[in-house]
Amino acid sequence: MIEKLTLDINGEQWVATVRMADTLLDVLREKLDLTGAKRGCENGDCGSCTVLADGLPVKSCMMLAVDAIGKKLTTIEGLQDTPMQHAFVEKWAFQCGYCTSGFIMNAHALVNQHPDATDEIMEEWLSSNICRCTSYQEIREAVKSVLKEQRFDRKRPRNRR
Amino acid sequence: MKRYRVIGKSVLKKESWDKVSGRVKYIDDHQEVGTLHVKLLTSTYAHAYIGNVDTTEAWKVPGVRAIVTGKDYPLLIGTTIKDRPLLAFDKVRYYGEPIAMVIADTEAIAIQAVTLICVEYKPLRVVNSPVEAYQKDAPLVHDQIEQYLIDQDADTTGTSGGIRPVPGTNIANRQGIRKGNIERGFARSDVIVEEVFSFKQSDHTAIETRCADVEIKKTGEVIIHSASQEPFEMRELISQTFNIDEGKVHVHIPLVGGSFGAKTSVQLEPLAYVASKAVGGRKVRLRNSREEDIVTSPVHIGLHAKVKMGCTRDGKLQAIKLFFLFDGGAYAERAVPVTKAAAFDCTGPYTIDHVWCDSLCMYTNHPYATDFRGFGRTEVAFGVERTIDIMANKLGMCPLEFRLKNAIQPGDTSPTKVLLNKSNLGDIRECLLQLRELIDWDRGQRIDISDRIVRTKGISCTWKNGDPPPGVGAGAILTFNSDGGININCAAIEIGQGTKTVLTQMVAEKMKMDVDDVFIQMEVNTQLSPEHWETAASRTTFLSGNAVLRAVEDAIRQLKRTAAIILKVPVDELEVANKKVYKKTSPSISIDFSEIVYGYIFPDGKVAGTQVVGRGTYMIPGITEMDPVTGRGIQGPEWGVVAQAVEVEFDKRDNTFKLIRAVSVADAGTILNYKGAETQVMGAMNMGLSFATREGFLYDDQGKVLTTQFRSYKVMHYGEQPEYIVRFIENPVKGAPFGSRGLGEHGIMGMPAAVANSLSLAANVSLQQLPLTPEFIWKTRLKAGEVY
Numbered sequence: 050m051i052e053k054l055t056l057d058i059n060g061e062q063w064v065a066t067v068r069m070a071d072t073l074l075d076v077l078r079e080k081l082d083l084t085g086a087k088r089g090c091e092n093g094d095c096g097s098c099t100v101l102a103d104g105l106p107v108k109s110c111m112m113l114a115v116d117a118i119g120k121k122l123t124t125i126e127g128l129q130d131t132p133m134q135h136a137f138v139e140k141w142a143f144q145c146g147y148c149t150s151g152f153i154m155n156a157h158a159l160v161n162q163h164p165d166a167t168d169e170i171m172e173e174w175l176s177s178n179i180c181r182c183t184s185y186q187e188i189r190e191a192v193k194s195v196l197k198e199q200r201f202d203r204k205r206p207r208n209r210r
Numbered sequence: 211m212k213r214y215r216v217i218g219k220s221v222l223k224k225e226s227w228d229k230v231s232g233r234v235k236y237i238d239d240h241q242e243v244g245t246l247h248v249k250l251l252t253s254t255y256a257h258a259y260i261g262n263v264d265t266t267e268a269w270k271v272p273g274v275r276a277i278v279t280g281k282d283y284p285l286l287i288g289t290t291i292k293d294r295p296l297l298a299f300d301k302v303r304y305y306g307e308p309i310a311m312v313i314a315d316t317e318a319i320a321i322q323a324v325t326l327i328c329v330e331y332k333p334l335r336v337v338n339s340p341v342e343a344y345q346k347d348a349p350l351v352h353d354q355i356e357q358y359l360i361d362q363d364a365d366t367t368g369t370s371g372g373i374r375p376v377p378g379t380n381i382a383n384r385q386g387i388r389k390g391n392i393e394r395g396f397a398r399s400d401v402i403v404e405e406v407f408s409f410k411q412s413d414h415t416a417i418e419t420r421c422a423d424v425e426i427k428k429t430g431e432v433i434i435h436s437a438s439q440e441p442f443e444m445r446e447l448i449s450q451t452f453n454i455d456e457g458k459v460h461v462h463i464p465l466v467g468g469s470f471g472a473k474t475s476v477q478l479e480p481l482a483y484v485a486s487k488a489v490g491g492r493k494v495r496l497r498n499s500r501e502e503d504i505v506t507s508p509v510h511i512g513l514h515a516k517v518k519m520g521c522t523r524d525g526k527l528q529a530i531k532l533f534f535l536f537d538g539g540a541y542a543e544r545a546v547p548v549t550k551a552a553a554f555d556c557t558g559p560y561t562i563d564h565v566w567c568d569s570l571c572m573y574t575n576h577p578y579a580t581d582f583r584g585f586g587r588t589e590v591a592f593g594v595e596r597t598i599d600i601m602a603n604k605l606g607m608c609p610l611e612f613r614l615k616n617a618i619q620p621g622d623t624s625p626t627k628v629l630l631n632k633s634n635l636g637d638i639r640e641c642l643l644q645l646r647e648l649i650d651w652d653r654g655q656r657i658d659i660s661d662r663i664v665r666t667k668g669i670s671c672t673w674k675n676g677d678p679p680p681g682v683g684a685g686a687i688l689t690f691n692s693d694g695g696i697n698i699n700c701a702a703i704e705i706g707q708g709t710k711t712v713l714t715q716m717v718a719e720k721m722k723m724d725v726d727d728v729f730i731q732m733e734v735n736t737q738l739s740p741e742h743w744e745t746a747a748s749r750t751t752f753l754s755g756n757a758v759l760r761a762v763e764d765a766i767r768q769l770k771r772t773a774a775i776i777l778k779v780p781v782d783e784l785e786v787a788n789k790k791v792y793k794k795t796s797p798s799i800s801i802d803f804s805e806i807v808y809g810y811i812f813p814d815g816k817v818a819g820t821q822v823v824g825r826g827t828y829m830i831p832g833i834t835e836m837d838p839v840t841g842r843g844i845q846g847p848e849w850g851v852v853a854q855a856v857e858v859e860f861d862k863r864d865n866t867f868k869l870i871r872a873v874s875v876a877d878a879g880t881i882l883n884y885k886g887a888e889t890q891v892m893g894a895m896n897m898g899l900s901f902a903t904r905e906g907f908l909y910d911d912q913g914k915v916l917t918t919q920f921r922s923y924k925v926m927h928y929g930e931q932p933e934y935i936v937r938f939i940e941n942p943v944k945g946a947p948f949g950s951r952g953l954g955e956h957g958i959m960g961m962p963a964a965v966a967n968s969l970s971l972a973a974n975v976s977l978q979q980l981p982l983t984p985e986f987i988w989k990t991r992l993k994a995g996e997v998y
């Protein structure tokens with residue numbers, strides 16, 4: 050069955066014609082050319098397809114496109130110059146880059162949802178993604194540096210912002 | 211030590227921002243309307259005759275454009291022994307082997323049609339391990355190996371030709387090492403240990419699965435896009451297999467999403483070529499699912515190793531006898547070069563006068579193997595380095611002291627009888643001494659934390675030469691922009707290792723200019739880029755770097771020649787820096803690159819110089835063929851060395867453990883990009899620990915691989931990693947760009963051995979199999995009566 054649907058992605062409305070069985074990942078990549086989310090397993094195991102739905106990370110290979118209707122979706126293409134992207138660059142938190150979009154989306158949501166994330170919370174969130182190139186230590190440093198920066202920003206008096 | 215401006219600095223990867231903003235286009239991200247999709251039908255048996263392949267029902271699915279079966283192309287291909295059918299006909303030899311393919315409008319349609327193809331199988335007895343394969347009465351995976359063609363072209367076989375399958379057996383190749391006299395060596399030994407080690411095949415699991423696009427033009431030109439490390443070898447193979455002029459095959463490689471050796475084998479591209487041919491040359495895409503990437507495409511080799519070592523009472527190693535049965539799987543492909551290379555460096559970085567090694571690449575009914583980071587060393591080191599610990603233990607010596615005492619030195623010879631010197635050999639003693647400090651070795655190798663928890667440290671030493679076949683090389687072309695900036699064109703492939711950025715650093719260093727003014731094309735195109743031997747064996751920087759440096763010299767010569775005419779200063783009084791040519795003695799006499807890179811016009815219309823194009827080529831000197839029996843020969847330019855340690859916390863009650871700390875001290879020659887080098891080594895260490903503690907195929911008794919998803923094939927996840935510490939000793943190599951050594955693989959090699967040494971000490975049993983799961987440790991302790 051073919052359906053025409055409207056999705057709210059990165060603050061814009063996108064219209065696509067999809068099969069009912071198409072996953073959100075299929076539609077993002079094949080219909081809308083938003084190829085930042087990657088296919089690593091299409092089975093919910095690797096996290097390289099992670100996007101945000103209403104601010105929370107979801108594996109877009111595990112969500113049907115029709116289920117994304119009405120949700121505010123954010124993909125890596127929607128992140129502009131965010132602290133997490135800077136941190137990934139500065140801490141060398143990627144090599145081949147294939148897992149990177151997914152990791153950044155997950156980590157970006159993590160620091161928004163848990164500005165005081167402990168090591169345990171970080172692990173709980175980030176262990177859903179696989180990176181085969183880095184040692185994860187670089188990713189850990191990147192996320193920690195953003196958390197630290199945020200904390201520092203919060204402590205600064207308002208008028209200095 | 212020499213100080214550089216740009217070399218050694220942690221220059222960020224050129225493609226960094228593209229990678230963090232989702233803009234990098236890997237092969238699967240390029241989508242063209244009208245591309246047809248190919249899906250493979252793969253075998254559900256590991257060893258069986260195949261009868262009729264019935265495609266009637268599959269053809270009925272709307273949107274199916276073509277179906278190809280093995281009978282349509284009864285071809286045998288391979289880059290070493292030509293033993294592999296493009297699509298299986300007559301017989302399947304591993305679970306997951308391609309039998310047929312469907313070409314359809316969409317991937318979903320192709321998948322649906324594939325499920326409707328019926329294959330008649332007649333199961334055969336399965337060869338389910340390399341040990342089984344070696345038995346006299348073992349079924350033969352290939353009945354008539356003597357009839358196969360062998361590609362003796364050193365350039366494609368890698369690690370030199372001389373491949374000899376043994377008729378009537380499952381032996382695809384046997385590589386020997388004979389140095390000294392093994393009997394005499396053992397006669398001189400007071401203590402002899404003999405141990406067996408093994409692990410099953412596993413997989414690279416790069417997060418990007420393999421994928422290839424092929425289109426055949428009306429002119430007969432074949433356009434291939436692929437995620438591969440070997441565009442030139444692929445071109446050659448396609449041209450030979452299908453009898454097409456090599457010049458008509460054009461290969462494009464975009465950025466690659468990880469490889470670790472996986473993407474050195476050419477597999478999907480010839481299939482996609484045939485698929486495109488079946489639909490009149492239309493563009494087709496063949497993309498692996500994760501499951502196919504794990505079993506259908508080539509895997510990481512397995513090993514069964516016997517290690518016998520002899521030593522004097524005072525701890526001087528005398529003799530080592532090694533017998534390797536590698537699980538190369540159903541087809542020889544690149545498993546053969548891996549098993550040859552494993553023999554060449556088999557002793558590890560130790561002085562041992564009497565060496566005997568036979569390294570056998572066995573055919574089994576398992577997926578076929580290809581390169582894996584470390585190229586044979588990671589595998590062998592597990593056995594040899596565990597035995598070193600066992601020996602030290604028997605002698606009552608400290609394992610670190612024992613290694614120091616036997617560390618190989620300039621003046622010694624390698625197992626391949628190459629005389630070692632300060633340039634071609636890294637400094638393993640210095641690595642060990644620094645490791646000792648970093649891991650607090652002298653505070654104790656084993657510390658009891660509580661009656662349940664114990665903390666232990668294990669170490670290992672490894673080395674690796676590069677194994678390029680004789681006569682390989684690279685080329686580079688430099689062009690200039692009107693503002694004096696430089697573009698590099700060379701065929702080194704970026705798989706995440708940062709080679710491209712390092713090459714821009716080299717140009718910036720030599721030209722004394724800002725690295726931001728140096729650009730490099732990320733994609734490789736065989737039609738435009740000068741030929742380059744595969745991006746593998748940690749030799750890319752060596753080959754491309756040398757070519758690029760020569761290209762810079764060539765460009766500087768041209769710039770100076772033009773500037774000399776304009777400035778009226780003799781060429782040898784000129785220098786370049788900051789995109790200018792200037793007079794050494796009075797730098798104010800100068801001219802900008804921007805004024806001369808396209809030639810210079812005087813006011814009267816006369817011209818000086820022409821466009822500057824730097825050309826550089828390089829061919830590796832001094833590599834020889836290796837003797838198949840004695841292993842004598844020169845296999846590469848230099849041995850990089852690394853000493854590593856792993857600290858674990860082991861729970862004696864439930865046999866679980868935590869990885870606490872892992873340290874590497876590597877002699878990598880001059881470091882070209884500090885952060886780049888450090889993170890390369892850290893990533894490799896992580897992969898090594900993942901392999902050693904979690905990974906490995908499970909097969910059922912019929913040779914079917916049961917672990918084909920990340921749910922069953924476990925790799926390291928975030929949070930499971932230890933703290934990583936990396937240090938470098940910079941002992942430069944002659945003839946290498948800025949004196950750098952190979953680096954991409956060194957982090958992984960000693961990890962399995964070090965963690966096994968650590969856990970063996972903790973669990974008080976000798977662990978001789980991988981992966982080191984709590985279950986395996988528990989079973990070993992149970993056998994030893996350590997637990998009940």
Ligand code: FES
Pocket residue numbers: 087088089090091092093094095096097098099108109110111
């Ligand atoms: S592709 Fe979605 S989790 Fe792997």
Ligand code: FES
Pocket residue numbers: 142143144145146147148149179180181182183417467468706
């Ligand atoms: S950077 Fe390659 S998989 Fe993470």
